Amino acid sequence: MRSQFGHKYRSDQGGTPLPSRPRSAGRRLSLMANWTVLVGEIMPERAALSDRISRRIRPEPGSSYGGSLCQVWIGPLSRKGYGVTNSDDHATTVQVHRVAYEAAKGPIPRGLVIDHLCKVPACVNPGHLEAVTNAENVRRGSNTKLTMADAVAIRDEFSLPNPRTKQAIADAYGVSRTAIRLLLAGETWVAE
Ligand SMILES: [Zn+2]
Numbered sequence: 001m002r003s004q005f006g007h008k009y010r011s012d013q014g015g016t017p018l019p020s021r022p023r024s025a026g027r028r029l030s031l032m033a034n035w036t037v038l039v040g041e042i043m044p045e046r047a048a049l050s051d052r053i054s055r056r057i058r059p060e061p062g063s064s065y066g067g068s069l070c071q072v073w074i075g076p077l078s079r080k081g082y083g084v085t086n087s088d089d090h091a092t093t094v095q096v097h098r099v100a101y102e103a104a105k106g107p108i109p110r111g112l113v114i115d116h117l118c119k120v121p122a123c124v125n126p127g128h129l130e131a132v133t134n135a136e137n138v139r140r141g142s143n144t145k146l147t148m149a150d151a152v153a154i155r156d157e158f159s160l161p162n163p164r165t166k167q168a169i170a171d172a173y174g175v176s177r178t179a180i181r182l183l184l185a186g187e188t189w190v191a192e
Contacts, residue, residue: 052085056074063118068125072123077122081122081146100125113134
């Protein structure tokens with residue numbers, strides 16, 4: 001499996017593979033290299049944070065958009081399912097997908113929100129993120145996210161003998177099957 005980032009990195013290097021490196025280490029290196037280059041050029045003050053984030057994402061084979069896989073944050077999630085982490089000075093909590101967007105595309109224009117085109121809130125693939133007005137985000141219906149009450153209800157259902165399928169539950173709540181899977185996998189939910 002190759003991530004979008006992996007492809008980019010390899011092509012940037014003229015297609016030369018990284019020699020004698022374990023596959024997983026090579027992929028992580030390529031992820032980090034891309035982020036560090038992008039962030040170093042656009043937002044040097046956020047390079048450390050972005051580098052830290054790049055170590056905690058992995059491709060999600062079951063979910064893609066525009067031909068590239070979702071890159072899902074494996075750290076703490078907010079109640080709405082967004083990846084969250086501490087800022088470098090530990091003074092604030094930042095949303096990981098917003099850092100990813102800014103690392104790849106530059107600062108988010110004032111007043112705009114980030115829409116997940118792939119409908120996976122924990123995804124940080126910049127190719128799946130678009131800065132839009134809040135009105136546009138609402139119009140697209142992509143503000144549909146699980147509430148804490150939803151999360152409790154879904155976990156309760158799966159503790160019973162005959163739950164609906166993940167896809168049926170995802171359809172009922174208007175979210176992706178991946179969102180349900182991540183919830184049931186027990187990823188941490190924290191207050192925003
Ligand atoms: Zn995605």
